[in-house]
Amino acid sequence: MEVNLRRDPPERVSRVMGMSHMRFNAEGRIVIQQDSWAPSDVLYCRIPVAGWLINKVKAGL
Numbered sequence: 001m002e003v004n005l006r007r008d009p010p011e012r013v014s015r016v017m018g019m020s021h022m023r024f025n026a027e028g029r030i031v032i033q034q035d036s037w038a039p040s041d042v043l044y045c046r047i048p049v050a051g052w053l054i055n056k057v058k059a060g061l
Helices: 048-058
Strands: 018-024 030-037
Touching: none
Parallel strands: none
Antiparallel strands: 018 030
C-alpha cells in the first residue's frame, strides 16, 4: 500500500506492507474483504518520541 498524508508534499509517498483477506461465495463474488496493515510503519513513527522508540525497538536496541 502506498500512503501520502495530507500534510506531506505530493512526492513523499510511504510504502506499507499489508495484506487483504477475501472470501468468495459459491457464485465467485466477494462476500468479505478485510485489509490489514501496520500503522507503526507510517503513522506512529512520525510522532517524535514514539518514532524514536519504535525505530530503536526495530533495530534491536
